[in-house]
Amino acid sequence: MEQEEEEGEVLISELKRQLDNEDMDPEQRIMLLNNGLNKVLNSAAFQKNSGLLTRVKSQLYHSGILRLCVHLLSHYPSRLQGNWSATATLAHLISSCCVGAEPGSHSEAFLASVMDGLLSLASQLMSQVESLSLFRKVMDSVSWLLAAHTHLTAQVFSSAQYEQIQLCDDITVSLICIQMWIQTCTDSSNFLSDLSDDAILLLLKEAVCQLAHSSDATVGGASIKLILLMAGQLGHRLPSLQLNFKGLDRLLEKDWSGRGFDQDVDQLIAIIQSEKPVINQLEESTESVRAASVIQAAWRSYQTRRRVKNLNRAVSVLQRRYRTRRRREQEQQEAQQQEEEFKYRECVRRQQARRSFHQRQRQLLQLLPPGK
Incomplete structure (x- = not known):
């Protein structure tokens, strides 16, 4: 030894x-x-x-x-x-x-x-x-x-670098992030139980955010798998999905049914609806309108933050698009100018040919003897 x-x-x-x-x-x-x-x-x-x-x-x-x-x-x-x-x-x-x-x-x-x-x-x-x-x-x-x-x-959740990764629009990057959390929860059975309530809610928000903003089936399937994994390991300690993410069950039914993982979708919807109290249709409609307003406000603020963070890239894209459009317009103008010049030259050529033809006719007429 x-x-x-x-x-x-x-x-x-x-x-x-x-x-x-x-x-x-x-x-x-x-x-x-x-x-x-x-x-x-x-x-x-x-x-x-x-x-x-x-x-x-x-x-x-x-x-x-x-x-x-x-x-x-x-x-x-x-x-x-x-x-x-x-x-x-x-x-x-x-x-x-x-x-x-x-x-x-x-x-x-x-x-x-x-x-x-x-x-x-x-x-x-x-x-x-x-x-x-x-x-x-x-x-x-x-x-x-x-x-x-x-x-x-x-x-990790408070890191500016990880926030930059979260704001990335690349599907592969989003999928790798969700898979990273799934792997962490799987490798350590005590990982979720050792997290604070705030950290658990932040992890849930990341998964739900992917469900709301992504349309890719692999990202959606991985996000649902992560939420189900958290529900299975945390049990009653899992924050209420119905209270924290109103309308999530309808989002799952509308956007994620029939995408190849219906069993997971149905299981998550069942978990959400098991928390849902019996309310009348009017109250549910009012809550839906309020939730929609909150979601729209959150989405607008998210877009604003993303635009601010990616301002340099956006400016570069706008400049590149402007230069491309200017170049295309110049090419069109040059092509139009060349076409007009070609038409003008063709018109001049025809006029010259017509004048030459008439001159030859006049010369031939002059050669004829005068009529009696």
Whole structure:
């Protein structure tokens, strides 16, 4: 056992010694960390001592290597755009090291910095179509970290980077986010029960928001699955869907029936309607109008926030559209001008031909002898 621990310490010391080389640029450090951390973790994982891996992860933290990883992840991703894969791999390894580690008294601040780094990287990857697989990899790392450290959920929901991810219109990004929460709830049976009531309501709002704003069947099916998973694990602690999301049952019947997951839709509608008190039709109509007004106001405010946040992109799009329209108008004007010039030249040519014809006729007439 002591020999196994000494082997891990030697690998960590060697990795730290190599990282002390000040001539290395950030990209070289990331490649070295990916190789070194893989070697250290694999060496500990294949040992018979079950507690060795946890001790190795703690040693990586106390040696300062994990802090260096977080520093690279937080400050240098934008400079490594040509090597996003290596950066995503580093994020994956950092998350793995934080699951089961014992960082000590300052763990909360360190774990918060790890989560900030992961979300910052994810927000940069989501806007690149070719990097969506890496975005999924980083969000999987976020899921592992949340499953092991539930208290970080509040940080995720209050994060500006995660809000930026939520505002993304890409269907794949929305689906990956919902699947991330499903995976977290599945991996940790205590995840939902350890959440505060506010965090549970925020998670429900994210799923319901996707049902209200998305028309994609995969996103809708995943959102319904997440709500059913929360209902199954939380039981009576689940916030009232009828009180917090009025009209959700009608939305499910209207927009999501017949989309390939009717059983889940019917189950969720049954849960909602089991909460619903018996009210007369007039009261229900009044509540529907009020709910519709609230939804419309929320939707308008959501659109306004999104427009403000995406103002630069909107301005670029408008400028691009204006330039395209101007170019199209100029091309049309040039084509029209060329057509008019062609018609004018053709008209002149015909007039000249007619004049030449008449001149030849007159010349021929002049050659005839005068009539008697």
